[in-house]
Amino acid sequence: MHSEFVASRSADPKDSRDARESRHGTPHLDAVSLAIIEQLQEDGRRPYAAIGKAVGLSEAAVRQRVQKLLDQGVMQIVAVTDPLTVGFRRQAMVGVNVEGDVESVADALAGMDECEYVVMTAGSFDLMVEIVCEDDDHLLEVINKRIRAVPGVRSTESFVYLKLKKQTYMWGTR
Amino acid sequence: MHSEFVASRSADPKDSRDARESRHGTPHLDAVSLAIIEQLQEDGRRPYAAIGKAVGLSEAAVRQRVQKLLDQGVMQIVAVTDPLTVGFRRQAMVGVNVEGDVESVADALAGMDECEYVVMTAGSFDLMVEIVCEDDDHLLEVINKRIRAVPGVRSTESFVYLKLKKQTYMWGTR
């Protein structure tokens, strides 16, 4: 009940003329906020004063900006772990083809704990879903029993992870 | 130069008899460390004292454990953003087929800034790569010019993101 911050933007009626929104209700970010985000992408626990020094703002101003970014759902500050280390030994990307309403299938899959990532795509799959499981049995059950049981799922194709080579969270740091 | 903590486990010769490792040099995590990680997955800036109260440890002990988890690369505490909000409007998952050494291709792709996620897989693709770009031109260039130019890449198939429905970092919180 947290950290599924995507696709739930601007549900609040009073963020109306907030900071001029570009098209789809996505809040506009100025260069300073971007710089703050970069700082927190390097270290999510960096003190506000240090960030302020780096971006040229007072401690209090940084604090208020960060709080707003958090409230708006623009960013989250979280611990990210290596799944293998915390006991999830099988992961897979699953491509899904759907008949009927794609979005309702996506919602159903998003409701499953084992689905860590759900995205609607253009191409030979309608949906791509990342699955995190404890072992092979678990993975098998999720793919063959649970995902295929969702109404509207026509077919699936699985790509079991052999080795994770890179995982970054440095958008905006380019 | 940070946060690519995967596949670089136990490079240190002196973490020998650390906390008994299970098979591949992956450090073992006890229930308390798991609980600490859960706390930080909910809020990466939660005070050590509050975590200590939740898991039954002193503030100092939590602090030392967190520091160790960070040092070992078991977890990172970072800001995670919605790519759309920070100005990256095109994303895609790209399946890659390789001839020759898969890992060297994976390394080459991992070296590209636009590749946010690189994983070796079993299935009809050898590699799956997530790409984050600013616009269509950028995406086109990355896929058709850069990725296909990597020696060993036989073919690619792209899945352009239409809508991100779920993105979680709650492993271990089940």
Added chain:
DNA sequence: ACGGATGCTGCGAAATCCGCACGCTCCGCG
């Protein structure tokens, strides 16, 4: 010109972080 909203600053109080000394337990070893 006037409210009202927004955003930044400065400041004191409270809470947190940090280093360090100390104690405990668990081995390995002479």
Added chain:
DNA sequence: CGCGGAGCGTGCGGATTTCGCAGCATCCGT
């Protein structure tokens, strides 16, 4: 068996950070 070191936890001050708030400047819309 006793010693010593490593690993891990606690408690404790002092430095640092967080937090709430008042004050001020700017930018609108009316």
